[in-house]
Amino acid sequence: RIYFAGKVDREEIWSYYRDTDVFILLSKSEGNPTVIREAMYMGVPVIGSDIPSICALVGENEERGLLLREQSAEGLTKILEQCLGDDVEITEKIKRGQEHIKKQVESIKTINELVK
Numbered sequence: 001r002i003y004f005a006g007k008v009d010r011e012e013i014w015s016y017y018r019d020t021d022v023f024i025l026l027s028k029s030e031g032n033p034t035v036i037r038e039a040m041y042m043g044v045p046v047i048g049s050d051i052p053s054i055c056a057l058v059g060e061n062e063e064r065g066l067l068l069r070e071q072s073a074e075g076l077t078k079i080l081e082q083c084l085g086d087d088v089e090i091t092e093k094i095k096r097g098q099e100h101i102k103k104q105v106e107s108i109k110t111i112n113e114l115v116k
Contacts, residue, residue: 017042022083024076026068030054037104040064040097045083045090047076057100064097 008016017023023039023046030053037057039046046065048054058065066079083090 013038014042017044020044022047022080025049025054027051027054033057036065037101040094041101041105043094043098045094046097047079047083059096062093064093064100066093 005016017039020039020042021044023036023044025033025036025046025048027033027049028051030049030051033048033053036046036048036054040057046058048058048065048067050067050069055067058067066083068076068079070078
């Protein structure tokens with residue numbers, strides 16, 4: 001089941017991530033996709049387009065998520081089934097994604113404290 005929430009207030013966004021089974025961002029171009037960071041932080045498996053900005057977050061070798069390299073319904077179905085199944089590899093990707101984002105958040109906090 002897919003739910004298109006539309007615009008969601010910033011205060012409410014975290015409850016959406018908590019209720020999400022998989023986060024998908026299929027774009028032809030992205031600048032700096034914060035939504036992927038948010039999904040990773042909340043422990044949601046991430047599927048993204050095979051473009052540089054998403055690869056940088058997910059990892060070139062998909063260590064923190066999955067890239068849709070096969071642009072087809074069958075390719076997306078295969079990845080979704082992997083994410084929704086009881087796959088140990090996906091669990092590890094989720095953990096690595098959370099750790100990666102938490103390190104970034106801690107770095108920002110440290111930098112902000114130094115600037116103060």
